[in-house]
Amino acid sequence: MTYKPSRAVSIRAIAAIALLALIVFVAIIAAVLSNSAPGSSEINAQSYAEEVSAALANADTQIGGDLVYELECDLCHLQGDGSVSPLFFGLADVAAERRPPLSAEQYLYEAILFPALHLVEGYSNSMPNNYQDRLSQQDVGHIIAYLLGFKEGVIDP
């Protein structure tokens, strides 16, 4: 007869621990999301503006091109038929229209660091989502400068 109350107590304890774990989990997810990127609804003309102008101040197109090959962005974006990943050719001409009110530079910054925030129409969320851990702000600036060279008809800026 004594096992019943003690069992009830332990079920309550387990429920309490589970609830606590859930709260901690939700808090961690919320913290991670709020640190990594602004939500889509918070995007405005000022988004990333400071980071982008700092990153572009000393940007070098040549270094950007080297990074694109070192990081193997080219495997998805410069090879193949463009059906799985959008090709970089002509990107400079459309970047400013991809995600208004972001400028071409701001859009490219977001597309590289937070690809899941906005998908190019017709493509799935398959771009690696960890470049914010692998690239310095300056590296991103170099890459943006390189990508802006992909104007209509340019194969190798």
Ligand code: HEC
């Ligand atoms: C595994 C394949 C893959 C790799 C590697 C990859 N991407 Fe992507 N990328 C994608 C896909 C798929 C999209 C389209 C979905 C989206 O918008 O995230 C995309 C979108 C983009 C866009 C937006 C293009 C547009 O037409 O608007 C840019 C810019 C970009 N990637 C840059 C990069 C850079 C720079 C690297 C390397 C540091 C890289 N990507 C590595 C698959 C890849």
